Amino acid sequence: VEILERSRDPVILPRAVGLDGESVRAFQRIGLGDEVAALCQPPRARDEVTFTNSRRERLFGMEIPRVGANGWRDIAFFDQPELEAFLRRQVEQDDRIAVCLGREVTKIAQSADxxxxxxxxASGGAEQEHRAAYAIGADGASSFVRRAIGSEWKSLGYDQDWLVVDIVQGPDAELPLVTMQVCDPVRLTTYVCVKDPNRRWEFQRLDGETREELLRPEKIRELLRPWVAPEHYEIRRAAVYQFHAAIAERWRVGRVCLAGDAAHQTPPFLGQGLNTGFRDAVNLGWKLPLVLAKQCDARLLDSYAAERDAHSRDLVEWAVALGQLMETLAAREAGEPDPYPTDQRSGYGQGRSAPPLRGGVLVTEQCNGAHPAGELLRQPTVRRPDGSECRFDELLGPGFSVVGRRPSDLRMGAGARGVLQRLQGRSVSLEGLEVVAGASDLLFDEHPALVLRPDRYVFGVVDDAFDLDRLLAELAQKLALC
Structure with a gap:
């Protein structure tokens, strides 16, 4: 792998601030889960995300559990410079990866091979040529790669300027320990209780205000004064961003794929920008090796856009709905008509949950509310018969797996066993395992066994129409197994 990175220096200011449980679970799969989790803010006495009125009185919200469905916290706050420095060290230690810093891509061409x-x-030196089997453009919202492959943005209807202010708080700041969406008719405000000792605010730009006005030190002090006195903080960063909702028209053209902000932009209200990019990387991370090893035909990569476009769109649209809910609640407090159709389900803890995958490498017939194909499998912590404890994924290995309630539920014919062996997959029985934290997935109450993808999404379950033999045959077809 060769990485071409325009910047020479690591990030020194925070941008992304939250990792969800699925992202940490992905790091777990490559042996880094505990180390990444250790970089995050430890659980506080009560971690909560809420909607409030202009007086910061709670309207509704939810408490963040200490362990979520993925076996890690549903959201854990981190400091981006710390995480990026850690990841750079991991890359430097891997001889399979060459990193070229200060290199700006200027041209892309591709053939059939x-x-x-x-x-x-980046400082104006000589050009270099790089040849690869595939290229991934993860070069941000202004992506050169996206433009080079002729992929346009498809707007999802949200474009607003917001001032983002990060501070380092002093010991006497006494700021709230609750993350808030403040639905103030005067100015919508987000307050994020990020990793100590840092805190973040996002202030909506009002009509008639300029970006330059918002960035004046006296304006920033004015906006922060209701929260914290100037002597109790230092400003770490202040910047005006356009919160934009958009999806790339095409995610892949031939041997070039888009990922991260090059493929999708979202308002930050769900904290899913970086996490959605991680899902892109994980998706390509298990499919590309199968293609490069000639275990699967390149047609497998057609499923990348099929899976990631719809899933990303669901999350971006949810973030937009959350922002619109803030505006609606603020309008109600001001006694004005609702500016948008009411959808309180989009608020924290109000019923809307992470979307499933809707197509791609899944049993299509089981992609509906009555079946769990496309859902993430829950990950509890289990105690094995020898008394040792581990998170469940440790038993599965990094690749495909077949999971059953009992050893007898894992029986399959020679053809199905051959598919699993070619994929270096594992068969795992739940018998003899005791759940000590979290909970087993309820799907095992209805289905004796399932096939699980490397990213821990359910490929398909055993039911009246599909036994394991048919599931593994379907998997071979969906993967374009050679």
Missing amino acids: EVVLHSRD
């Missing part, structure tokens, strides 16, 4: 990229030193 390879991608050819040209880059130049």
Whole structure:
């Protein structure tokens, strides 16, 4: 793997601030879950995310559990410079990865067999040529790669300027320990109780205000004064961003794929921008090796856009709905008509949950509310018969797996066993395992066994129409197994 990175220096200011349980679970799969979790804010006495009125009185919200469905916290706050420095160290220790810092890609061409990229030193040096089987453009919202493959943005209807202010609080700041969406008719405000000792605010730009006005030190002090006195903080960063909702028109053209902010932009109200990008990387991370090893035909990569586009769109639209709910609640407090159709389900803890996958490498017939294909499998902590404890994924290995209630539920014919062996998958029985934290997935109450993908999404379950033999045959077909 060769990484071409335009910047020479690591990030020194915070941007993303929250990791969800699925992202930490992905790091767990490559042996880094505990180390990444250790970089995050430890659980506080009560971690809560809420909607409030202008007086910061709670309207509704939810408490963040200490352990979520993925076996990790549903959201854990981190400091981006710390996490990025850690990940850079991991990359430097891997001899399979070459990192070229200060290289800006200027040209991309591809044939049936390879991608050819040209880059130049960001400070104006000579051009270099790079050849690869595939290229992934993870070069941000203003992506050169996206433009080079002719993929346009599809707007999802949200474009607003917000001032983002990060501070380091002093010991006597006495700021709330609750993350808030403040639905104030005067100015919508988000307050995020990020990793100590840092805190973040996002202030909506009002009509008639300029970006330059918002960035004046006296304006920032004015906005923060109702929360904290100037002597109790230092400003770490202040910037005006356009909160934008959009999805790339095409995620893949030939041997070039888009990922991260190059493929999707979302308002930050759900904290899913970075996490959605991680899902892109995980999706490509298990499919590309199968194609490069010639275990699967390149048609497998057609499922990348099929899976990630719809899933990302669901999350972006949810974030937009959350922002619109803030505006609606603020309007009601001011005695004005609702500016948007009411959808309180989009608020924290109000019924809306993480979307499933809706297509791609799944049993299509089981992608509906009555079946769990496309859902993430819950990950409890279990005690094995020898008394040792582990998170359930440790038993599954990094690849595909077949999971059953009992050893007898894992019986399959020679053809199905051959598919699992070619994929270096595992068969795992729940018998003899005791759940000591979290909960087993309720799908095992209805289904004796399932096939699980490397990213821990359910490929399909055993039911009246599908036994394990048919499930593994379907998997081979969906993967375009060679």
